[in-house]
Amino acid sequence: MSKCHNYNLKPAKQYASPGQQKQRSALITSQSRENGNIQLKCALEKLKVLSPLFVVRVIAVAMAIHFIVVTVMWFVVFITLLCNNEVPVSSREGYCGPCPDNWICHRNNCYQFFNDNKTWNESQASCLSQNSSLLKIYSKEEQEFLKLVKSYHWIGLVHTEANGSWQWEDGSSLSSNQLTLVEMPSGSCALYASSFKAYTEDCSNPNTYICMKTAM
Template sequence: MSESHNYKSKLINDATSTPWQKKRPTLTTNIHGEKQSPFFLARAIAVAMGIHFIAMLMISSVIVTNSSFNQPASISLNESYCGPCPKDWICYRNSCYQFFSESKSWFQSQASCISQNASLLKIYSKEDQDFFKLVKSFHWIGLRQNSTVGTWQWEDGSILSPNQLTLVDVAKGSCAVYGSSFKGYTENCSTPNTYICMQRTV
């Protein structure tokens, strides 16, 4: 009688259980003896694949970035070409420059530049010669006052323009030294100063 009762109870329990209860996964035991769901392995594989995907994505990004940086840049000769300069001269935006540390008068400095097929520095454009704003010491430049008309002229005879250089009158003199930030200062032409020579390459 008790066996028949137990059998009926089992049938009733089976009939009233929900589908979820029937399909509930059984627990498995891992190597450490801990009970785990069979979905644990699937989750672990999914996480590993996600990490692998992210790593591959990062490697691909690095390769693409490096290859784009290593592409030869297209060079416009008019904007970027800097022609041949004498040895140890600085080549910058179509001109060659040399800073001489020896101190000479303006005329001696001019003669030294001429002997090297160059002239004293002329400021043509603040944009094209922007590195001169960083110069801190005083150097002779190719700017001199015309004694007959009183105008300031470059060696090539062109008149000083306000957008080239700001000239500050600090000493009795008809020659100019370059200071910094596109400022020139009047100076006695016989005063010894260092100087900057310049060659235009175009």
């Protein structure tokens, strides 16, 4: 890049002749034009140097703004997902009323899984003391989350000696669309296993149990 110089024009001597003054005036005018052209070239060269830097700075600022916007969006998505996962199992299709603390709400029913081992009669009494009953399978579609349950739990299904059928606590009979009951050699009570499958068991054997009631 060319070097830029400052040109200082010396004033004409006080007693110059008219001809000399005219020559000096023309010289000064020529030098002024040359000086102006040089300064213009310097300005253009500086602009060429500054332009790429300016473009780089604009791009950097734009990228920083884009990064901040994307970060904020992902933060909002994360908080939304976190809030939606606060309840282990809940209704995603309409209202699911309030349940007692630590109970699971699903499709307007409340469920509780108890880990202490009790006989079937003791489990039934425990549920009744909490204004609930042992688990009843109404339908696979309405209680689809139960297919993920592992281990064995007492449910409200017993074998009646009167007619030799399996009935729920409320007196309704077991239907094939509720669950599959695997009858063992002995046992008059049912244990829920998983995937809507239950096994018969001696009612006096201790097992964990599931209580259920309608959400208020």
